[in-house]
Amino acid sequence: xxxxxxxxxxxxxxxxxxxxxxxxxxxxxxxxxxxxxxxxxxxxxxxxxxxxxxxxxxxxxxxxxxxxxxxxxxxxxxxxxxxxxxxxxxxxxxxxxxxxxxxxxxxxxxxxxxxxxxxxxxxxxxxxxxxxxxxxxxxxxxxxxxxxxxxxxxxxxxxxxxxxxxxxxxxxxxxxxxxxxxxxxxxxxxxxxxxxxxxxxxxxxxxxxxxxxxxxxxxxxxxxxxxxxxxxxxxxxxxxxxxxxxxxxxxxxxxxxxxxxxxxxxxxxxxxxxxxxxxxxxxxxxxxxxxxxxxx
Numbered sequence: 001x002x003x004x005x006x007x008x009x010x011x012x013x014x015x016x017x018x019x020x021x022x023x024x025x026x027x028x029x030x031x032x033x034x035x036x037x038x039x040x041x042x043x044x045x046x047x048x049x050x051x052x053x054x055x056x057x058x059x060x061x062x063x064x065x066x067x068x069x070x071x072x073x074x075x076x077x078x079x080x081x082x083x084x085x086x087x088x089x090x091x092x093x094x095x096x097x098x099x100x101x102x103x104x105x106x107x108x109x110x111x112x113x114x115x116x117x118x119x120x121x122x123x124x125x126x127x128x129x130x131x132x133x134x135x136x137x138x139x140x141x142x143x144x145x146x147x148x149x150x151x152x153x154x155x156x157x158x159x160x161x162x163x164x165x166x167x168x169x170x171x172x173x174x175x176x177x178x179x180x181x182x183x184x185x186x187x188x189x190x191x192x193x194x195x196x197x198x199x200x201x202x203x204x205x206x207x208x209x210x211x212x213x214x215x216x217x218x219x220x221x222x223x224x225x226x227x228x229x230x231x232x233x234x235x236x237x238x239x240x241x242x243x244x245x246x247x248x249x250x251x252x253x254x255x256x257x258x259x260x261x262x263x264x265x266x267x268x269x270x271x272x273x274x275x276x277x278x279x280x281x282x283x284x285x286x287x288x289x290x291x292x293x294x295x296x
Contacts, residue, residue, distance in 0.1 A: 233256060
């Protein structure tokens with residue numbers, strides 16, 4: 001063939017950036033290598049495609065005509081690659097799933113067990129991400145499905161209500177608050193905290209919960225790992241918060257108690273999200289996996 005994809009990509013980049021050096025940077029190449037690709041493309045086609053001048057480059061009429069065709073060719077190649085990316089190395093369906101840590105620990109293990117039992121050749125590319133970033137990954141095509149929690153469904157994606165969890169306050173058994181079975185977070189404001197909070201950072205959490213607190217919490221240390229947090233709580237370094245189902249697996253092991261939080265924000269809604277559009281438009285492998293999620 002007289003044309004190669006790398007040469008076409010470089011031509012498109014050069015015309016769009018109006019500069020060979022900027023195009024080279026965009027394609028992670030040295031300028032000399034970028035120039036060589038254009039020269040080779042011109043040699044193969046027997047036509048000058050770019051005019052170089054002091055301000056950069058601009059296409060010749062032949063280059064401008066090829067530019068529009070090249071854009072279509074490159075887009076077709078991208079679509080072809082995306083269609084194959086839906087399958088694993090063995091040619092079986094592959095699903096790219098982005099989920100936050102809480103949903104991975106609380107909900108996904110039994111779902112995945114049932115799914116692989118019914119689809120033994122399927123593959124899941126599981127990406128652990130923060131809830132606020134998951135809808136963007138789906139919108140940008142970096143994930144096929146997402147599991148996230150939010151106050152309301154995220155814009156730009158099609159979201160289905162999934163599960164709800166509840167945030168609890170975790171304290172040592174001999175802590176003054178351990179006599180309580182439920183409380184508002186305000187009652188714990190005078191005690192030091194081992195952090196990692198709903199919404200992943202203390203600052204983001206305060207924007208959610210500040211209406212229910214008369215003053216900021218005293219956060220001694222932050223750690224994202226649930227077991228490490230429980231061990232720190234056991235050592236009287238502070239009290240902490242975590243999802244109820246996750247906390248339950250550590251309570252007896254570390255001598256802790258979970259206290260039900262009555263604050264509105266303590267109840268979290270999880271959503272399944274997919275690219276904007278109806279669920280019926282999903283490819284069969286994705287639709288089957290969504291059915292497994294909802295069956296739980």
